[in-house]
Amino acid sequence: MIEVEEQQKNKIAANFENGEVTLPRKGRLVVTISKESLCSLLLFLKMDGFEHLSLISCVDWLGEGELELVYHLWSYQKKIHAMVKTRIDRESPHFLSIIPLFRHAQTYEREIYEMFGVRFEGNRRLIPFLLDNWQGAPPMRKDFDLRKYVKEKFDVEERAE
Amino acid sequence: MDRAQIRKILKSPGKWGQKYSLWVVYFCTGCGIIEIPPVITSRWDAERFGVIPVATPRQANLFLITGYVSLKTLGAIIRTYDQMPDPKYVVGFGSCPINGGMYWDSYNTIKHLDKYIPVDGWISGCMPRPEAIFIAVTHLWTLIDKELANGYKRYKEEYPYYEENQRQVLPHLPKFTGAGET
Amino acid sequence: MLVAVILSTAFLGALAVYFAGKLSPRVRNVLAVLVALTVAILTAFLYGHKAQVDYYTIGFLDVTLSLRTNPLAWFFAMAITGIGLCSIIFSLEYMKGKERLDFYYFAMLLVNASMLGIVFSGDLISLYIFWEVMSWSTYLVISYKGGKAAAAGLKYMIMSVVGSCAMLLAIVSLYAHYETIDISRLSTAMQSASAGYALFILLMCAIGFGVKNAIMPLHTWLPDAHSEAVSPFSAVLSGILVRMGVFGLLLIMYGVLTPRMLDKLGAGMLSFSYILCWVAAITIIIPTFTALLQDDSKRLVAWHTVGQGGYMIMGIAFGTTLGIAGGIFHVLNYGISVTLLFLVVGAVEHRTRGQRDLNQLGGLAKRMPLTFFAALCGICGFIGVPLTGSFVSKWLIYKTLIVEGYPFLAFAALIGTWGTILSVYKLLHNIFLGQLPEKYKDVKEVPFSMQLPMIVLSFAILLFGILPGIPLKAIGRIQSSLGLEPLQASLFAMPPEVGELNMVNILAAVAAGCAVAYLIFRLCRKSRRVPQSDTYAAGSYAPADKYQYSANFYERVYQVIEPYVRDRVDAFYYWVVEKSEGLFDGIRKVYTGNLNTYALYIILFLGLLAVLKLALR
């Protein structure tokens, strides 16, 4: 029953040399690709039946000094969840916005901008989203010291570690 | 309704009225609001205690802060608390308003509710059951009887303390309108 | 004799005001008020007089023009002078700073004088003369502002010319038939008239007066004319000028053709007055619900003038003592209420720099409390809330409709009241209640000279509501002078056989209720006032200028009643205008302008004559 995923894997491998495709389990497909050819891969997948972009998430690899953007696509006919990963630089994180492909990506990009500080060129509404008048650094980054911030903002007495 | 009770009622009708007709602001502040519908419907029926949900703070005298309080919601809670007429009581519902609960180290929720608005009663438990709410209501009755549920007086007298805490967390918050501003 | 004095002072006063304006504006203003005041006081002295004086005889027609006074004339004259005085005083301050004021005051006084002339005229020719003077002087004042107002004035002029021609036709045929145009002699002569001839006269006069009173098919000029005219003048226009049609109908139906003749007119159910009642019923419903959907304050009030005219026509057409008393009393009540509302709208327009759009205003009750109180009295006068005069007059009309057994007419009138309530509350709410917009924060109350007429008119509405006996006594005299059986109402109650209505008891009940409410209110703690920004906005702060619900206030009703209320009559008239323009354009092509085509026409014509001559022989 794996052959649908196999076909998909071969199809991607054929068109995109530098994308390593793995099939961790049934119905799941993970592609890691360079940021230059990410948009073309997304377009290719969208044409190929992966019409639903369910989420854009971001992982902070503090050790390697990189941020990883993960685009989650879902295909209704093939019942496959494709996770397209790419790495961008951590110091000045910026990336191309995929609103032309998926209009609703604007909100996801807005959240990632607020939580991780990744600027998406082409997204006109990169304004605060969940946090209320936030002044500090993006909170979801690994180097954000949570305890210190909470102690200083809400001046809570020392809690036993 | 023996003779002593009737004499008590006639002596202070205000307290009697406040006790047996606590109208709750139906304002969903956090995850605890999912406990309110069963409380007010057939199975647990809060109306036997005279507790009914009302739509606007102007009509209410009990404010139930249910669940964690994020910074954005705190602004709305303070605003709603301002708009409630005077004999008003606040009950913290769930462990998050008490000491932050499981969000004790979150950057976006407040840890101690009573630093920002005066709280008259607490119900502990990570989403306490409806029976706990009725216990809280009966406790509130005794507090009202003994004139201990005077959070709103405390708020007026020590308003600078509360305002300073609020401003530290919400710098852009406008001034409290209830402090005698005509 | 006093009548001639009144009319001459009114007309000469108008001229004097015009020339006084050349001297200095202050003298002109004072003189205008003085003229209006003296005319009002002199008419007051006419109470109870019955006299007829001839003032001119036309040689070749050997007919004498005369003026006469009777209770009907006195009643309308009092209304004319009262409303005229109020609007003149109001326009002193309102018109300050506008240009061509001499002409404005001259035209205003001329309109009042001509209305007095109509009312006091003893014969149909002088009535027609004053009618024409009124028509074109009204045209002058309507198109005073120019632009759209000129178009509205033109539309008014065309329709009133059609009406005047119909009236002239009736007068000429009466003269040809009976050699006299004196109203009293005509009424005796008309007894012998055949039913068909009487119906013809009645129809022609109904068209003539119907145009002026904006009965349903002939109403389309009124909303444009009243909303484009200057506010004080649209107050006079709606208040009393439009009711000259009612005066004319009364004169013709009961002055010339006595009620006995009227019964002879119809064949069973289809009598003239029954059809007129149904036309009046339609005139009540459709314009009132059109007013519901208007967004311009003056247009909304103007549509009500069309609607409420239906009550008066229905009362008069009905012919019973209660009906006529109700109709005439409603002329007075509605006249006062609509004058008050137009003055209020004018005051708001004056203070908010010409803002009439109901969606932009709001919350002015805080800044203009007295205007708000006057508006409240005005809308109670529109609806007929129990402590206002309109209630008594509507009660009389409903009473006859129900007792005589015409429930559907009564239903039409009652539903008209509900249409009025909805549209009039929208007027009050969108202007005075709700959030005060930022740009009207510094609006001040209108000066005293504009407040005085509003106070007087509000007081009059409440006075006639609580003590309806005062006007009803004068109306009783009118009915006896017209040969009808008068209504004997005591000062504040109806006689038992007429019905159960005791206004002072109702006032006592409402006062007692409000006293109880005030007592309860006072026993509790004093309340703390909060500014308009401190209002419930689901936890957030009320946005400054965007927290007002007034645009399409009755959106739900709009979907249901909009198709029935679209103004098809107006659309039909414009269609006729279009088609006739095309037709006349075609005919115009006959005049090609070069000589030989004309020569050709002459030859052809001569040829035609020759052929005819041969054929005939």
Place this chain on the structure above:
Amino acid sequence: MQFLSVIVLPLLAFMVAVLFLGLSRKITARIQRRYGPPLYQPVIDVVKLFTQEENISHGPVFDLGVMLALGGSVAIVLFIPVGGMLGLSSSGDLLVVIYLMLLPPLGMALAAGASANPNASIGVSRKLILALAYEVPFLLAILAVMIYGKTTSLMEATQSQQSSVLAWGLFRLPLSALATFLILPAMIGMRPFDMVTAPQEIASGPLVEFGGKYLAIASLQSALHLYIVIALFVNLFLGGGANAGTFLAKVLVVFVAVLLINAVYPRFRMDQGLRFCWKWPGLLALVGLIIAMVSRG
């Protein structure tokens, strides 16, 4: 005796109204299989609201509107005869009662408008549209009663039905009675037609800024209005009762009947309510009026 009735009628109305409120909450609770508050719960609520330490007002128009509303309701109560007691109905017939019933909504509309809150304005515009909706059948039914009795006086209309049970309006003009019963919830503002004070949609409509004594006066006024509407229905169609006892029994029966409808029905949308009122009750009342005209000759 009649002078005494002018004092007794309002007191009777207040007591019956407060009893009705308590009863309505108890019966609705029992229908929803829960215990519900004690019968005297409205007394507790009103006492609480009246003795509140702080009342928030939005200016003089806000206060005057609320007072006019309660004053108007008290005034109407005097014009509705209860059993033997006639009150002031000798100086104000059915037309006066209908027009007096404009005063309370006008007062509430003024207060709601003055409270400068869009929820209140939406509530008022819904109230006026709903009033337009239920007035069509209501007026047709009342005209049928008046045409049938050839009088506009409420006293005569009631007296003519006293002769026997068959002489009741219900049996003489069945369609008009049914039409009026169908729109009773709309006139009272109860469940199928309570879009005016809908707590979920427009934060309890006109009452959004009413707190403390204002809310107490508003609830008393709505209770009085409830009593007035049902008393009018009983007088017109159920023969008004020889003495106060039978009258109040009939009022109670009609109230419980309307309450049963109220307890189980969801809320109408605004245009659904408008179309419903003009369709079924309107048709019934129209046919009833024609029958009344024909049968009365």
